[in-house]
Amino acid sequence: MxxxxxxxxxxxxxxxxxxxALHLDKLGFRVFAGIRKAVDGAALRSRASERLVxxxxxxxxxAEISQAARDIVETLGSEGLAGLINNAGIVVGGMLEFIPLDSLRMQLEINVVGQIAVTQAFLPSLRKARGRIVNISSVSGLISSPFTGAYSASKFALEALTDSLRMELQPWNIHVSLVEPGFVQTPIISKSFAAAQEMRAELPAEAVQLYGPAFSAVEDATRRESAKAVPPDVVAKAVEHALTARRPRTRYMVGANSGFQISLARLLPDRWRDSLITRRLGLK
Ligand SMILES: NC(=O)c1ccc[n+]([C@@H]2O[C@H](COP(=O)([O-])OP(=O)(O)OC[C@H]3O[C@@H](n4cnc5c(N)ncnc54)[C@H](OP(=O)(O)O)[C@@H]3O)[C@@H](O)[C@H]2O)c1
Known part of the structure; x- marks a missing residue:
């Protein structure tokens, strides 16, 4: 153990x-690290202690979720799981008028349904250890902006599900926290630009004519904003707090966009907030 x-x-x-994974491994946790390719598992293993699996x-x-839960629970024996970090996610960008519906479904399947499917599979084990759950949301789960509607919808949904889950799991003292990062230096940023390029190449001419300049302006603004991204250790520290603090917080706003700015923007009347966001994105 x-x-x-x-x-x-x-x-x-x-x-x-x-x-x-590496931070929690260093702190002495036994980390079960979810990966999709064996090569990624081997790379992680080579940088971690022998505990990491x-x-x-x-x-x-x-089927893979059931198998992973069975394998982990079997390895844990009578121990129970001390923490589940629902982190896996993707970004699907694009104008809602033309976003392929299969892309929208995939965004929701992975960022919403997948998170609950994994949580369901591990709750019996978490209950055994009075473990904790940490869901990685985003500032996009608090504020929605043009061309990120699908991603924001997934993170708004995750926020709602997490609030419900937190209250539902109170009887067992299973804490549930949300981490809401702004831009963080990770491959997701370049992946989302690449995906946007691919999507743009498949758009009908009408979409490019209607939205092309606005889409480009938002891409430029996103490039500028993402230059302020913080390193991922900032998020790892918040996750550590959520897992280990005597009184974990329900929400951790971390990263480039200050919590104060976001909280203030959420209090504004809708049209003021729209105007603030569109101006910041260079759309006005
Ligand atoms: N970076 C940011 O600016 C930022 C800001 C706010 C919130 N977030 C959130 O932080 C979380 C982690 O993102 P990241 O920035 O670290 O991006 P990342 O480096 O692209 O990591 C995403 C991870 O999710 C995995 N993944 C994607 N689809 C999956 C699936 N169907 N099943 C299992 N794993 C899957 C990826 O695995 P593969 O390598 O196999 O694809 C990868 O390990 C996401 O939920 C994201 O929304 C990120």
Whole structure:
């Protein structure tokens, strides 16, 4: 049994998940690290202690979720899981008028349904250890802006589900926290630009004519804003607090966009906020 107990992190191949896996491993947790490719598991293993165990998991695949839960629970024996970090996620961008519906479905399947599917599979084990759950949301789960509607919808949904889950799990003292990062230096940023390029190439001419200049302006603004991204360790520290503090917080706003600015923007009347956001994105 590990010094600090055992945790499971989804999406640990790169970025926030990888950093959390290595950070928690260093702190003495036994880390089960969710990866989709064996090569990513081997790379992670080579940088961690012998405790770290890569676990193959695509969170949109129910059979893989059941298998991962069975394997981990079996390894844990009577121990129970001390922490579940629902981190895996993707960004699907694009104008809602033309976004392919299959892309929208995939965004929601992975960032929403997958998170609950994994949580369901691990709750019996979490209950045994009075473990904690940490859901990685985003500032996009608090504020929505043009061309990120699908991603924001997924993170708004995750916020709602997490609030419900927190109250539902109170009887067992299972704490549930949200981490809401602004821009973080991870591959997700370049992946989302690449995906946007691909999507743009497939758009009908009408879409490019209607939205092309606005889409480009938002891409430029996103490039500028993402230059202020913070390193993923900042998120790992918040996750550590959520897992170990005597009184974990329900929400951790971390990263480039200050919590104060976001909180203030949420209090504004809708049209003021729209105007603030569109101006900042260079659309006015
Ligand atoms: N970076 C930011 O600026 C930022 C800001 C706010 C919130 N977030 C959130 O932070 C979380 C981690 O993102 P990141 O920035 O660290 O990006 P990342 O480096 O791209 O990591 C995403 C991880 O999710 C995994 N993943 C994607 N689809 C999956 C699936 N169907 N099943 C299992 N794993 C899957 C990826 O695995 P593969 O390598 O196999 O694709 C990868 O390990 C996401 O939920 C994201 O929304 C990020």
């Amino acid at each position: 590990a010094e600090k107990g055992s945790v499971f992190i989804t999406g640990a191949s790169t970025g926030i998940g990888e950093t959390c 890569p676990v193959r998991l695509d969170i949109s695949d129910e």
